[in-house]
Amino acid sequence: MIASLNGIVRSKSPGSIVLDVQGVGYEVFISSRTYDLLPAIGEECFLLIQTNVREDAITLFGFEKQETKELFLLLVTVSGIGPKLALAILSGLGSEELTTAISMEDYARLTAISGVGKKTAQRLCVELGEKVGRLAPSGVEGQPSVVSGSPAQGNAVQDAVSALINLGYPQHLAWQALRRVQKQHGEGADAMAVEELIRLALQGLA
Template sequence: MIAHISGTLLSKDASAAVIDVHGVGYEIHISTRTSDGLPQPGEQVALHIHTSVREDAITLYGFPDSSEKRLFLLLNTVSGIGPKLALAILSGLEPAALCSAISLKDSKRLTTLPGVGKKTAERLCMELAEKMLAFTVELGPLPTKASALPTASEGFAIHDAASALMNLGYPQETAWQALRSVQQADPAKAAEMRVDELIRAALRSMA
């Protein structure tokens, strides 16, 4: 099984990257967050890999570190969550914030993630709440409900904005991609935006 790949980045988009290793190009499925953190094509890159072997395909999934890889595998143990949805979840929340939301059983916040409905959010909380505590040492102490505050890059406003865009009829993936583009354009400004400002900025990016 392939567990790690390092080489030259040939191309990337929001969901996949191609890495050249001694003349062989490996297509690796990644989260939007992982894609955002990759360098420009032509530069060296390394990813931790999970290899999925099925009768009809061998698929590689890439992660920036081993803890995120284990989190991905843990998400896949939940009924109804496969690799594609697990990557979508990792695209919507950074690992520490995701662990916090699940351990605190914050199903409302989880339903703002791409592809996560009420039942899926409840299953995540029910099946993984206790297991998420295993990531405390690696990702830092998880906040309590009383002290939990959004980080600058993951304020609750952006999740409320995503929910509002979906209520307007935009698909979850489209809404999140638009909001990610707003974040990438000016992370500091996006972190201070109100929900209505994020919605307007996202709509402009889709125009």
């Protein structure tokens, strides 16, 4: 199986890239967000690869960091979600945004993604709610011409999760606690300060 590729960008589009690796051109399917991070044509690029083998084709999917690849692998385990829809979901939301939306059961945010209806959004939250909470952000370091994104914007909920993790709580339990706070307080939770979110989450964890 091909796990990664490091080569020269020969062509690229919002859905795919051709990498020249020592004279062999590999077509790799990517999300539009990964496309936005690609270097220019003729430059060197490194991508993590997931190889999908079928009777009639071998398809390569590329990712700029391990966290995105792990999310892709989780998405395709959900009933009704194939590789193409998984890439569309990753195009619609960044890794941290998607993890937050699934963990917090934000159906409105999920159904705003092209191809994701209410039932698919519900399956995502039910089947992946706890699993995505265990994902730790991780970049790909030490590789030539690594594709890298800009840091995601933080918010009070994510800051509260980080604080709970620093207190020793597992990430998936921290997300569950914050999800309960949002359910209990509705839109009011969006206006809460980090300290208040932490206090309420700790009450639920006690």
